[in-house]
Amino acid sequence: MATITPNKIISFTILLFITINIANGINGKVWSYNTFGTIFVVDDPVTISLSSYSTQIGRAQGIITVTSQDGANVNIVLSIVFNNAQYADSTLEIQGTSHQRDNLRELGVVSGTGRFRFARGFAVFETISYDPTYSQSVIRLTVTLAIP
Known part of the structure; x- marks a missing residue:
């Protein structure tokens, strides 16, 4: 018979340094x-x-894909590869829709590998800084x- 054990709840904070590198598209295209x-x-690191x-x-x-017609929402599929x-x-797999103009965005942690195998939970993204000149964000x- 299977044994049911309580989940271990852990919480931690890390920083993402996101840089968007732009590839030139069609000339004259807005x-x-x-x-x-x-x-x-x-x-990114x-x-x-x-x-x-x-x-x-x-x-x-x-x-990261812009998924709303007005450009307000993006769909994020992100692996944190440790x-x-x-x-x-070990990895954490994060997925969900994010309202990119909000300072705080919550997405689901849908799985993990290694030390995070079978992980479930949520991740709160908070924009610390954004530099539009260089397309760089610190999140x-x-x-x-919850890890079994």
């Missing part, structure tokens, strides 16, 4: 960041603090998980 159907692919000396503990790799000693070869990500 485009903006919030144009419906725009797709961004990210592979994850650290534990804002300090420039903070150790990188992983990468945020995924796809490479630090404590969580090496604080607070994750709360």
